[in-house]
Amino acid sequence: MGYRQEFASGWRPLLGAAMGIGGGIALTFYVSSLFLPHLSRAFGWTEAQFALVGVVALAATAGVILSGWAADRFGARRVALVGIIGMPLVWLGFSQLQGNIVHYYVLFTLLMALGATTTSVVYSRVVVQRFYAARGFALAVAIAGAPAVGAIAAPAVSAVIEAEGWRMGYVAVAALSALLGLGAFLVLPRGAGEGVNAITPTLMSPRPVYAAIVRAPQTWALFGAMLACNLPALMISLQLKPMLVATGHAAEWAASLVSIYAVGVMAGRFGCGLALDRWPAHRVAAAAMLLPAFGLLALALGAPGFALAAVALALIGVSQGAEGDIAAYLVARHYAFAIYGTVFGLVTAAIGLSAALGGGVLSLILANGGGYPTFLMICAASVTGGAMLFLLLGRRAYADPVTVEPQATPLPTASAQA
Numbered sequence: 171m172g173y174r175q176e177f178a179s180g181w182r183p184l185l186g187a188a189m190g191i192g193g194g195i196a197l198t199f200y201v202s203s204l205f206l207p208h209l210s211r212a213f214g215w216t217e218a219q220f221a222l223v224g225v226v227a228l229a230a231t232a233g234v235i236l237s238g239w240a241a242d243r244f245g246a247r248r249v250a251l252v253g254i255i256g257m258p259l260v261w262l263g264f265s266q267l268q269g270n271i272v273h274y275y276v277l278f279t280l281l282m283a284l285g286a287t288t289t290s291v292v293y294s295r296v297v298v299q300r301f302y303a304a305r306g307f308a309l310a311v312a313i314a315g316a317p318a319v320g321a322i323a324a325p326a327v328s329a330v331i332e333a334e335g336w337r338m339g340y341v342a343v344a345a346l347s348a349l350l351g352l353g354a355f356l357v358l359p360r361g362a363g364e365g366v367n368a369i370t371p372t373l374m375s376p377r378p379v380y381a382a383i384v385r386a387p388q389t390w391a392l393f394g395a396m397l398a399c400n401l402p403a404l405m406i407s408l409q410l411k412p413m414l415v416a417t418g419h420a421a422e423w424a425a426s427l428v429s430i431y432a433v434g435v436m437a438g439r440f441g442c443g444l445a446l447d448r449w450p451a452h453r454v455a456a457a458a459m460l461l462p463a464f465g466l467l468a469l470a471l472g473a474p475g476f477a478l479a480a481v482a483l484a485l486i487g488v489s490q491g492a493e494g495d496i497a498a499y500l501v502a503r504h505y506a507f508a509i510y511g512t513v514f515g516l517v518t519a520a521i522g523l524s525a526a527l528g529g530g531v532l533s534l535i536l537a538n539g540g541g542y543p544t545f546l547m548i549c550a551a552s553v554t555g556g557a558m559l560f561l562l563l564g565r566r567a568y569a570d571p572v573t574v575e576p577q578a579t580p581l582p583t584a585s586a587q588a
Contacts, residue, residue, distance in 0.1 A: 173304045173447075180300040180308070186357035187293040187312040190250055192319030193350025194257065194288025195230065198281060200320030201327050201343055205264075208336040213269040223278050231519045233286025238515020239376060240287075242508060246295040247358045249287050254351030256284035261344035265337040288351070290494060291514045296358060298502040298510055306446030306499055310439045313494045317436065319350065379509055379574050383516070386572040388504040391562040393520050396497065398556025399459045399489075402466060402549035403525035405532055405542075406431075406486060416542045418472045419479055430480045434487020442492035446499050452564035455500060458492040460557035461485040463550045470546035497521070504563065506573040513572075 177184070209215055241249045260281045267273055290313050301308040323346060331339035383389050405413060410431065411424045419427065438458065445454045465485035468478060501514045532545045562568065 173307075176301050176304045176308070180297075182357050183296040183300050183359055184308055184312055186354045186359075187290075187297050188315030188318070189350045189357065190254075190288055190293045190315070190354030191290055191312060192315035193347045193354065194250075194253055194293075195282070195285025196289070196316035197319060197323060197343065197347060198285065200316075200324050204324065204328050204331060205336050205339060208331060208339075209267070209274075212336070213267075213271070215271055215274075219271050223275065230282040230286050231522045233283045234289055234291050234518050234522075235515045237286045237289065238291045238511035238513070238518070239379075241292045241295050241511035246292045246511070247355065247360065249292050250351075250358075251287075251355060253284050253286070253288035254348075254355055257281065257288065257351070258344040258348035260284060261340050261347060265340035265344070289518070290498060291511060291518050293354075294498045294514070295511050298498065299507060304447055305502065306451075306495060307440070307443035309498045310443030310495045313498075314436070314439055319346075376512075379512055382572055382574045383505075383509070383513060386504075388563060388568045388572060389513075391559050391568065392500055392504065393517065395455075395459070395556045395559035396517055396520050397524045398552045398559065399462075399493070400521045400524035401528035401531070401552045402462070402546070403490075403521070404529035405545070405549075406490065407525075409532075413469070413542045413546075414479070417469055417546075423476055423479065426476075427479055427483050431483040431487040431490075434484040435491035437484075438488035438491030439495060440491075441488070442495050446495065450564060451496075451499055451503055452560050452562075455496045455560040455563070456557045458496060459489055459560060460554065462489040463553040463557070466546045466550040466553065470543040470550065472543075493521075500560075500563065504568065504571055506571050509572070509574055 206220055210217075210220075237249055260277055263277050263280075264274075267277075294309055294312060297308050297312050298305065323343075327339050327342055327346075330342045410428055414424050414427055442454065442458050445458075462485055465482035468482040497517050498514060501517060502510060505513045528549070531548070532542075535541070535545050
């Protein structure tokens with residue numbers, strides 16, 4: 171089928187994935203910071219105490235690996251149900267906080283662990299299963315559910331907090347998460363469905379799966395590229411404005427430059443999705459992930475003037491937007507559908523670990539008297555090397571998808587059941 175036919179027949183899983191991703195753990199990154207000033211005033215908690223949630227957020231790394239594996243064994247719909255039910259309950263738990271910061275840490279850990287079942291690692295499986303010609307753009311649409319919901323939810327939740335207090339704000343987030351999660355669950359198709367190598371290895375042992383993944387040369391190229399390209403990710407997401415000011419850009423420019431970065435993210439997401447459907451994926455990935463090297467280098471050298479700084483931030487934004495689409499697409503291209511979630515979960519965890527490593531390197535550089543330019547130069551070199559690794563995926567030796575022989579009789583597809 172062509173583009174239009176695939177969207178006409180696959181709109182249900184696409185809508186369900188977008189709703190699920192938007193109402194899942196991604197919602198945390200758009201609304202959590204809205205509550206911090208109010209919690210600080212209510213309980214006297216400090217910024218240093220809030221910063222410790224970065225440690226408990228590691229629960230999401232382990233959770234995403236387990237969720238991807240579980241989606242391959244039990245299906246995305248069943249796995250997502252864990253977060254669809256659990257996350258609203260945790261959000262309600264936040265509304266009952268009484269001043270013990272430990273309770274906040276426990277709830278945040280639960281939120282990360284349960285929310286791992288509502289990421290693109292799980293939901294993108296239903297998109298990959300039903301889109302082929304339009305897979306790149308369909309993945310971009312599904313993943314865009316997070317910023318779309320966040321753009322609406324952030325001001326709405328902020329208004330509730332100001333009008334009714336932070337406790338009702340948490341109730342509003344719980345209601346939104348439950349509404350979107352339930353909608354996703356009802357819209358997502360039931361059954362295994364049609365797909366490339368679409369078996370449901372319910373009784374498959376994880377040992378041969380991981381052995382096949384480790385042996386595959388595609389794995390080393392893909393994971394190496396993602397690790398190298400994500401070294402600056404934490405700085406970009408958490409310290410973009412301080413970095414701009416520290417590298418000599420006027421403070422009044424910072425807000426506008428951050429907005430340009432956000433526009434670049436959206437442009438990269440949809441532009442890359444269209445490009446993946448038209449040109450070789452390894453070349454698209456290499457080109458898209460190489461772009462921030464030029465932006466990082468320009469910022470490190472102190473890009474003179476607003477225009478050049480804006481171009482640098484736009485290039486970085488395009489790459490950040492393209493990354494999620496590229497990761498999902500390449501995993502679907504180079505691994506059998508039966509192990510898609512398992513591999514994508516590992517890739518996502520690797521991205522998170524790389525970002526954490528970059529944060530540690532930056533902290534070490536700053537603590538020893540260095541500055542952002544040094545870190546930006548290191549990241550530019552790392553990103554360049556990572557982008558080149560993507561080109562290895564175009565070699566003939568990497569052409570065949572990594573497969574694993576099922577250890578149980580494959581379950582019938584949805585069409586056979588019908």
